[in-house]
Amino acid sequence: MRAKFALGLFEHPYPDPSFIQTVRSDAHVAIARQAVQESLVLLKNDNAALPIAKNTPKIFIAGQGADDIGMMCGGLDNFLAGPNRQH
Numbered sequence: 001m002r003a004k005f006a007l008g009l010f011e012h013p014y015p016d017p018s019f020i021q022t023v024r025s026d027a028h029v030a031i032a033r034q035a036v037q038e039s040l041v042l043l044k045n046d047n048a049a050l051p052i053a054k055n056t057p058k059i060f061i062a063g064q065g066a067d068d069i070g071m072m073c074g075g076l077d078n079f080l081a082g083p084n085r086q087h
Helices: 002-007 026-039 076-081
Strands: none
16 A cells, blocks of 8 residues: 555556557557466475376366456456456
8 A cells, every 4th residue: 555655556546548549558468468478476385286288188177267368367467458358
């Protein structure tokens, strides 16, 4: 909250419309996706789960966020593409 106050986000909660052509542009989205892809971390590698063989026929992903890219990306994609966007 202190950081939000320091940045003035409560006084000016909406983005500057002059950035509309660059923010959320295809180039920005591509960079954000690359950053997410390169920063995902496996916390445990029990039973040598990684690396996954290229010839693995199927990978099962389960759970509440299994098909929610926004949840998988820690909210970054929600900001870039809107909530509940499926890919």
